[in-house]
Amino acid sequence: MATKPNHVYTINFTVKAGDGTVMDSTDGNEPFSYIAGTSSVLPKLEEEVGNMLISTKKSLILAPEDAYGAYVDEAVQVAKPENFPADADLKPGMEFIATGPEGEQMPFHILKVEDEGVTIDFNHPLAGETLTFDVELLDVRPATEEEMSHGHVHGAGGHQH
Ligand code: ZN
Numbered sequence: 001m002a003t004k005p006n007h008v009y010t011i012n013f014t015v016k017a018g019d020g021t022v023m024d025s026t027d028g029n030e031p032f033s034y035i036a037g038t039s040s041v042l043p044k045l046e047e048e049v050g051n052m053l054i055s056t057k058k059s060l061i062l063a064p065e066d067a068y069g070a071y072v073d074e075a076v077q078v079a080k081p082e083n084f085p086a087d088a089d090l091k092p093g094m095e096f097i098a099t100g101p102e103g104e105q106m107p108f109h110i111l112k113v114e115d116e117g118v119t120i121d122f123n124h125p126l127a128g129e130t131l132t133f134d135v136e137l138l139d140v141r142p143a144t145e146e147e148m149s150h151g152h153v154h155g156a157g158g159h160q161h
Contacts, residue, residue, distance in 0.1 A: 003050025005037035008153050010139040011049060016132045023126065033157035035143045040152075042067060045133060052137040060133040071128030078117040090118055 034040035044066035112119035
């Protein structure tokens with residue numbers, strides 16, 4: 001068994017951080033669908049789900065390097081408050097996007113707000129976390145031509161348009 005490119009995978013999942021906190025879940029929502037090979041989900045998750053049989057469940061443990069990367073201390077920096085919009089009510093946990101030297105989008109979140117500076121963190125909020133994915137594979141089907149040209153799934157669990 002291997003992941004079939006250009007196929008729509010439909011799953012139920014619950015993802016937990018290292019301390020057991022539920023970070024995201026389809027529980028109580030529509031199942032989640034993605035097209036394999038379009039970088040819609042973590043590559044390791046896609047690979048593991050590709051080895052599952054329909055109607056089976058599996059608990060997958062993803063080390064940080066297979067999830068959102070190691071936590072990099074250097075990615076924590078202090079910015080001047082005046083670098084933020086004047087009307088922004090800065091609080092820990094707020095997310096912003098900075099533009100890098102080459103125009104790249106660099107998301108970050110605020111850790112601490114003090115008069116002398118705002119401590120910001122460019123690490124992904126789940127960096128350094130070992131994640132547990134409880135996955136149930138519901139369906140695998142070929143993506144339609146329209147879905148392939150849009151790059152996303154239509155209908156249940158996908159875009160409704
Ligand atoms: Zn579409």
